[in-house]
Amino acid sequence: MLRLNLLTVFLSLLNVLIIIDCSLVLDSVFVVLRHGDRNPYYVYPNDPFDKTYWNEHGGIGNLIEKGEKRIKVAAKFYQEQYATLLNNNNDDHVITSTVKRAIQTAEIFMKEMNKTATFERNDKMLNINAKCEKAKKSQDDWLLKKSEELMPNDTFIRYIANKTGENYGENVLDNLIHLTDLADALKVERDQLKLNVSEWITDPETVTILSELDKKAFAEMTYPHEVRRLRAGLLLKNIRDQMENKNSSQKFHLYSTHDYNQILLLQILNSYDHLGENNLVPPTYVSGVVFEVYRNETDENQ
Template identity: 25%
Template sequence: MSAAALFLLTLGCLCREAAAGRKLIYVTVLFRHGDRSPVKAFPTDPHQESDWPQGFGQLTQEGMRQHLLLGQFLRLRYRGFLSESYDRREISVRSTDYDRTLMSAEANLAGLYPPAGQQVFTTDLKWQPIPVHTVPMSEERLLLFPLGDCPRYKQLMNETEHTEEFINVTTTYQDIIKLVNNKTGLNQTVETVWSVYDTLFCESRHNMTAPDWVTPDVMEKLRLLKDFGFQVMFGFHKRQEKSRLQGGILLGEIVKNLSKMAVPDPEQRLKMTMLSAHDTTVSALQLSLDVFNGRQPPYAACQIFELYRDDNGSVSVSLAYRNDSAVDAYPLQLPGCSLDCPLEDFVRITKLSISEDRDKECQLPVEGRDKEVIISLAVAGSLILFLIIFLLGVICWQQEPSTSQGYRQVINKEAGEES
């Protein structure tokens, strides 16, 4: 980091602290992992998994450097707030259970807490182990989106695909999608073509030669479709309801922690919660806040929540986003609030994107359920009626000769009794 950049960053930190006599009391940071290898290759790709030292989906050395720099940035931004040396009671770190996110968190912490003094356990290694917590992917409910366990969300996605704008985008880019499918041997759609862009993007960052059909124009169109895909998943159509079923889960946890940390507690030592996740995690959260800029969060992008207490005791929340390692994080304004948003207003505004009972909201609307029930009953009733008619037909066919003779006997008997 240059001397000029360091000076500006330090000056920015001092200005934030001095503003209105505010005191920083708690921080949450959510970041995307660093540069990685592709998650997969397409069938005709000249570069396959063997071309990557650690295989698919793994953090590269460039990704490690990106997070080392981000950790150093956080060290400078929170100088005087976080202790100079690592204190396990001051920071809590959680990651999704992927190699690239776990390693990104570790590289970040290496920049945030370089060992000094008693924390140096060997003189030839300027690093110290710091715990990073996770849960199995099958149990991840906080940091990995979109979650696929929600019928209502699936219904919303189906509605999205039938909107006029979605159909227009599909029509506009049908030629590029057809080209991609012909050249890759895949069957991509507007929603899935991002995977081809991702593979080509990763390869281009590591100076691998692209196939002849991959021109700058093709890459730009694929980039636009990729960004559109993030909007489709978490916004675009009924954004707030999608948020309640996806990114609002994480937002709700963050708001709960902010509210808890706003209550003075002399026993409370926690100062920072660090979350290591993915581009979809950052996008889902930003769309639940309605501050998404429409672009895929780049590697090591970092969404920041800062909780301040003023001299008069009031508490406020400030948002910042760092999506370029060459510059400081820039402020984000929550729609309907000021840059320094009073906590009570922050809670009130974000409540619209947070579900109090997600399991209930994930169920299909009553109208949809009634329609499904009616259809099911109609089909079942038709099958039963057909079965009854069929059985009666079989019975009548088997008993027709004897039934005719028996009927005459009964009539004769009754006639005799009546006479």
């Protein structure tokens, strides 16, 4: 029977030292990878960088050049780290969400490692937005319960509505989604792409309010246990099934997904401590959750 060690990696290419018995030999590895740097996936009505602009600059929500470079650096790191597991010529089976940036991330990653692969697209396993009525209801109910703590005051919402042209009505959940999508879009435009944005976007108070909202909402969206079970269960089962599959020759397993899915996976394993009250930091681009499987060479029963 294989003995398992869990390694979680959240800052890109973060090395974590694990002290193991010298009789244990690395048998296989499973990497749950977040996609690379991307364009915004939301465009507000008054945004001067409209859909036409983004279609001319790689596409809404798609990978950008910086993201592709980061993926290649990560792939080289994994190639060096797990060289002994990558020396077969067989096609590896890689699973991704159906989102273009996740698919491209997997393709670039495997190509950079000089590995051929067959790709399976599976949103139920790797996309938190996949249709699941139970998970959605559980999440919506929880967000409504926490909405008073999450939502800015009405004055700020009216201010944002005036600046963005977005319709903020009576539906609290819709308003929350609009604000978190806006916070992400402005962060990408302002901080990552360094675009020449309007003054209100760089206003310190606006930046602080939207940034804190985004972090807190991120934490709450992945908090309910039912959401974790329904959204992370299939991925965890697939990983475990592959670990126990003695007939498989594949030693390196890649899952290309999104930050929410990474966190859900670690939360269901009680292994994620980055969402503490004072440190609400989601995973970075191309961060990975890594499961290493070791074989005990001195004891056939372990």
